[in-house]
Amino acid sequence: MARIGDRGEMEAFVRSIELGGFSAAARELKLTPSALSKLVSRLEGTLKVRLLNRTTRKLTPTAEGELFLARCRRILAELDDAETEVGRSRERPRGRLRMNVGVGFGTHQLVPALPRFCERYPEVELELAVEDRVIDLHKEGVDIAVRAGAPSDLSFVARKICEVERVVCASPAYLARHGAPRSPEELRKHNCITLAGTHAPLRHWKFDTPSGQQVVEVAGSIVLNNAECLLRLALLGLGIVRTNEFIVGDDLRKGTLVKVLPEFHCAEPVPMMALYPHERHRLPRVAAMLDFLVESFAHQPWRSAPRARARRRIKSD
Numbered sequence: 001m002a003r004i005g006d007r008g009e010m011e012a013f014v015r016s017i018e019l020g021g022f023s024a025a026a027r028e029l030k031l032t033p034s035a036l037s038k039l040v041s042r043l044e045g046t047l048k049v050r051l052l053n054r055t056t057r058k059l060t061p062t063a064e065g066e067l068f069l070a071r072c073r074r075i076l077a078e079l080d081d082a083e084t085e086v087g088r089s090r091e092r093p094r095g096r097l098r099m100n101v102g103v104g105f106g107t108h109q110l111v112p113a114l115p116r117f118c119e120r121y122p123e124v125e126l127e128l129a130v131e132d133r134v135i136d137l138h139k140e141g142v143d144i145a146v147r148a149g150a151p152s153d154l155s156f157v158a159r160k161i162c163e164v165e166r167v168v169c170a171s172p173a174y175l176a177r178h179g180a181p182r183s184p185e186e187l188r189k190h191n192c193i194t195l196a197g198t199h200a201p202l203r204h205w206k207f208d209t210p211s212g213q214q215v216v217e218v219a220g221s222i223v224l225n226n227a228e229c230l231l232r233l234a235l236l237g238l239g240i241v242r243t244n245e246f247i248v249g250d251d252l253r254k255g256t257l258v259k260v261l262p263e264f265h266c267a268e269p270v271p272m273m274a275l276y277p278h279e280r281h282r283l284p285r286v287a288a289m290l291d292f293l294v295e296s297f298a299h300q301p302w303r304s305a306p307r308a309r310a311r312r313r314i315k316s317d
Contacts (some may be wrong), residue, residue: 007079010072012039013051017069020058073141081283093284094123100137101146104227104247105272106130110146113296117289124285137277143286145275146293148244156275159290162297163269167245168205168260169252173237175260181240184209184216184264191239192218196225205242207264214264249302272297 008029015025016036026036044051051065061069080095101110107130114126129142137145137156151158181187184207195202207214220239224230227243234241235251240260251257259265274293280286 007076009039009043009046010076012036013043013065014069014072014076016040016052016059017061017065022059070139070141074138077141077143081279092123093121093288095283095285096125096127097285097289098127098129098141098143099146099289100129100131100135100140100142100144102148103130103132104244105146105148107228108250109246109297109302110293113292116296117292120292121285121288124288137275143276143280143283144289146272147275148270148272150271151273151275153275155278157278157281159274159276159294161272161274161293162300164272164300165245165265165267165269166242167248167252167265168240168242169234169248169257170240170260171235171237171257172255174234174239175258177237181261184214184261187216187218187240187261190218190220192220193222193224193230193233193239193241194218194220195227195230195243196223202242206266206268207261208266209264213266245300246302 011029012025012031015028016022019025019028022033022037022040026033029036031039040052047068049064050062051068053060053062106128110128111130114128118124118126135142135145137143146161148164178190181190184205187205192203192205203218204215205218207216218240222233222238224233227247230241230243231247231251233239234243234248235256241248248257252259274290276286276290281290
């Protein structure tokens, strides 16, 4: 049976796909494009199968290449892990750390906090994917995925980072034009911009009232599937929104958004979780990031009262 020659062939193959071409991969691996191409060709010759579709614009894996890519990622990650453990670098986290995080949390919370992590652990090379799609941690070689909600796949370890809630808010300009609702029922008279859910728009907003929990079906001129666009429309004064507090926390602090019906707020806390494969927790770089996430976000830094000046302006108008 033919054997793969060395680790370099697998690295050349994996990084060529991940970076979209031989030139970019060659620069990272400190090779010439022709040398890197020969490594991949030698790998294909050993396996007697074509792994890549080559065009003038980009490289894409064949069906066989997709299968081999997942195995190579796992093998390379395990080699890195073995070197790290043998090298006794537990006290010095280093190496490549692959993370996947949702767009809202990544954009508004994790990315602004990363300079502190990078300064603390300069030898960690972070590869961060900010996206909302469902991923397979094993297949894609991800060390840590950060997601909201209880994990559905019990094959991974889940560490709770914090709890998050949704808040109802709008811009001072919108409330000045249309008036602030004084009860949940009055939301029916307002333009409420909603997110599209899996099966239906998220139009049913819950509130805690003196007589118990109340659900109000809201409506508005726009339904969309992106929380960032929802935020932009709220800032533009188009309507009232209900979204994750970590997305609007900065604007609430600045007064560019204000809470609506805060006295009727229904918490509905959702856990923000860090998911990782069982074998990864021993790695110093993974442990360092997990501790950093809890340290940075367990106290929910996005929570603070909006500026009193913004509230006074609404009342005076």
